Amino acid sequence: MAGQSDGETSFSITGGAGRVHYTLTEIEAAAGRINLVAQDMGEVAATLDSELEWISSFTARLQASGLQGAEATHFAAGVAAGGLASAQGSVAAAARGVQELAAHASAAARRYEEAEAETVARERARRSRALFDGVQASTAGIFLPLVLWWQYHVLRDGADRQGMRDTAEDMLNDGPAYIAGLLGPAVGLGYLLGRSPIEGRGRSGALPAAGVRKFVDWSGLARPGHLELRAVPAGEWHGRAGDWRPGHAVPDLSGDVQLAVDPSVSGLLAGSQDAYGYPPGSIAVDRLDRPDGTRAWIVHLPGTEDWSKVDSANPFDFEGDLEGMTAGQQxxxxxxxxxxQELMRQALADAGALPTDDVLITGHSGGGIHAAAAAANPAFLADFNVKMIIIAGAPARNLPVAPNVLVLDLQNDDDLVAAADYGPPPNSVNRVTVTSHRPGAAEGKGTGDVIKDAHDLGNYIDDATALEQSNDPGIKAVRDSVGLFLGTAAAGGGPATVSRKVYQGRDADGPKTEAKSKPVMPTVPRPMKPGRLFPEPDIPPLPLPGAGAAVTGGPGTVSGRP
Structure with missing residues (x-):
C-alpha cells in the first residue's frame, strides 16, 4: 500500500504497475527455478574445474617429455589454464550468488506463508470476538442496554479510527458469528464446531448477494424481464422524458452532439455525472475519432436511480444492482x-461500435458494478474490446475482471456502499484501488451527511482531480493509459472531441414477444383473353337493381339515383 497526499486529501493506493504482489505459489515456483539455475551453474563450475586439472596434468607431462616445441606448448597451455581458472572462479562465485538468491526466495515464501497464516489468525480472532460479543449480549439480562452501549462505543471508535467502510466490512464478515452468539451459548458452540477454516475473505460477498437475489425472486419482489431500448433525442436529454411506448413515433434521432472531454480521469468520470441528468435509465455513448484514424467508444453509466421498489421499470434499481453483483452466478x-449489460450491448451496436474498436466504461455506484460485470463477462468481451473501466464508490471486488482490462477503482474510507462487497478489492497488476481520506469531512455534520458526502460522485471527481498530481507508478500508468486511449498523447494533450448519443433502457416484465405480422395471401394472376394485351382486371360484378341492393352512381344512373 502506498500513501499519497495532495493538499487536504490524502490517498491510499494498492495494486497496479510498479507494485510487487505475488502469491505464495508464484514465490515458491520462482525459488525452485532459481535453485535449478544454481545447480546448473554448479555443474558448469565443476566441469571447468575438471578441465583445468586435465590441462595442468597434460602440460606437466608434455614438459617432462622433452619433445621439440614442448616449451611453447607448455606456455600456451598455461595461458589457457589461467583463463579456465578465472572462468571457473567466476562461475563458482555466480553459482554461490544464485544459491543465496534461491535461499532468499525460499525464505520470502516462508515469510509470505507466515503472513497469510497471521491474516487467517486475525480473521479467526475477530470471528471469535464477535461470537463472544453475541453471547455476552444474550446473557446480559438487565445489563443488556449497558452491554449494547459499550459494543456500539467500540464500533464507533473503530469507525473513527479506520473509517466507516472498513468497519462496515468487518461487521458484514463478523455478523454471522455475532448472531450465532446472540442466539445463545449452545448455538455459538455449534457455530464454532461447524465452521470451516477461514482463508481470508476471498469472495465472501458473492454468496450473500446471490442469497438476497434468490429471496427477492422467490418472494415476487423481482420478476424476470427484458430490455426495451430507445435512442433519446438531444432535446430530451436535460428535460423530462416523454411518455415513450414501443412502436410510437419519436423525433429525429440522427443528430449527434459534439462535446469536448478533458483528457483526465476526472474528465471521463464527469460523463457518469452527466448520465444522472438524462431521462431515467439512460446511458451515454461517446464516439471518439482518434487522430490516427482509429475509432473508440466511451460508455458512461449512472448509479442506482430508483429506490422506490426492488423491481422498477428503470434498469438502474436494486434488482439491477443484484443482477450485476451476481453476474458470475447467472x-x-x-x-x-x-x-x-444488454443496454450497453445494444446501445454500442446501434451507435456503430465494432468488435475491434476500443471501449472504455465509466460508472458510479451501481454503474460501477455493471462496468466491472461487463469487463468480467467473456461473452461481452468477445463482442466489445473493453480496454479500461473507471469506477467510483462501487462494491465490485467479487467480479473477476479480465486481466487485460485496466481498472481504476476509486473509494472513500467512509463510503458504506463500497463496503457491500465485504472486503478490499484484489491487489493485482491490472487493478489500481485508490482510497481517499478527506480530513475534516465529518466536522459539524451528522452521520447521515457524512455517509452521503462520502458516496457523492462530485466528491469522487474532486478526488480524481487531486490524484492527477500523484507520482505513484500505478496512477502514472493509469494517466498514460487514458492519454493513449483518447489519442491526446499524440495530439499534444488537448481536450478530446466526442460525438455523444444517449440511450434509454426500460426493464419490461415478462419475456420479450416478437411482433406478429399478418399473413400475406398469394395473388393468382388471371388468365389473358385472346387478343388482349393485359390480363382481365379483377373487378367484382355489380349487383343488379332489384336484387336486394341499391345501385348508386355509375352507368345507367343519374345524379346517383336510379
Whole structure:
C-alpha cells in the first residue's frame, strides 16, 4: 500500500504497475527455478574445474617429455589454464550468488506463508470476538442496554479510527458469528464446531448477494424481464422524458452532439455525472475519432436511480444492482439477461461500435458494478474490446475482471456502499484501488451527511482531480493509459472531441414477444383473353337493381339515383 497526499486529501493506493504482489505459489515456483539455475551453474563450475586439472596434468607431462616445441606448448597451455581458472572462479562465485538468491526466495515464501497464516489468525480472532460479543449480549439480562452501549462505543471508535467502510466490512464478515452468539451459548458452540477454516475473505460477498437475489425472486419482489431500448433525442436529454411506448413515433434521432472531454480521469468520470441528468435509465455513448484514424467508444453509466421498489421499470434499481453483483452466478436465476449489460450491448451496436474498436466504461455506484460485470463477462468481451473501466464508490471486488482490462477503482474510507462487497478489492497488476481520506469531512455534520458526502460522485471527481498530481507508478500508468486511449498523447494533450448519443433502457416484465405480422395471401394472376394485351382486371360484378341492393352512381344512373 502506498500513501499519497495532495493538499487536504490524502490517498491510499494498492495494486497496479510498479507494485510487487505475488502469491505464495508464484514465490515458491520462482525459488525452485532459481535453485535449478544454481545447480546448473554448479555443474558448469565443476566441469571447468575438471578441465583445468586435465590441462595442468597434460602440460606437466608434455614438459617432462622433452619433445621439440614442448616449451611453447607448455606456455600456451598455461595461458589457457589461467583463463579456465578465472572462468571457473567466476562461475563458482555466480553459482554461490544464485544459491543465496534461491535461499532468499525460499525464505520470502516462508515469510509470505507466515503472513497469510497471521491474516487467517486475525480473521479467526475477530470471528471469535464477535461470537463472544453475541453471547455476552444474550446473557446480559438487565445489563443488556449497558452491554449494547459499550459494543456500539467500540464500533464507533473503530469507525473513527479506520473509517466507516472498513468497519462496515468487518461487521458484514463478523455478523454471522455475532448472531450465532446472540442466539445463545449452545448455538455459538455449534457455530464454532461447524465452521470451516477461514482463508481470508476471498469472495465472501458473492454468496450473500446471490442469497438476497434468490429471496427477492422467490418472494415476487423481482420478476424476470427484458430490455426495451430507445435512442433519446438531444432535446430530451436535460428535460423530462416523454411518455415513450414501443412502436410510437419519436423525433429525429440522427443528430449527434459534439462535446469536448478533458483528457483526465476526472474528465471521463464527469460523463457518469452527466448520465444522472438524462431521462431515467439512460446511458451515454461517446464516439471518439482518434487522430490516427482509429475509432473508440466511451460508455458512461449512472448509479442506482430508483429506490422506490426492488423491481422498477428503470434498469438502474436494486434488482439491477443484484443482477450485476451476481453476474458470475447467472445460471442460478430464472432471468438470464443482465438488463444493464444488454443496454450497453445494444446501445454500442446501434451507435456503430465494432468488435475491434476500443471501449472504455465509466460508472458510479451501481454503474460501477455493471462496468466491472461487463469487463468480467467473456461473452461481452468477445463482442466489445473493453480496454479500461473507471469506477467510483462501487462494491465490485467479487467480479473477476479480465486481466487485460485496466481498472481504476476509486473509494472513500467512509463510503458504506463500497463496503457491500465485504472486503478490499484484489491487489493485482491490472487493478489500481485508490482510497481517499478527506480530513475534516465529518466536522459539524451528522452521520447521515457524512455517509452521503462520502458516496457523492462530485466528491469522487474532486478526488480524481487531486490524484492527477500523484507520482505513484500505478496512477502514472493509469494517466498514460487514458492519454493513449483518447489519442491526446499524440495530439499534444488537448481536450478530446466526442460525438455523444444517449440511450434509454426500460426493464419490461415478462419475456420479450416478437411482433406478429399478418399473413400475406398469394395473388393468382388471371388468365389473358385472346387478343388482349393485359390480363382481365379483377373487378367484382355489380349487383343488379332489384336484387336486394341499391345501385348508386355509375352507368345507367343519374345524379346517383336510379
Amino acid at each position: 445460471t442460478l436465476f430464472e432471468q438470464q439477461q443482465i438488463v444493464v
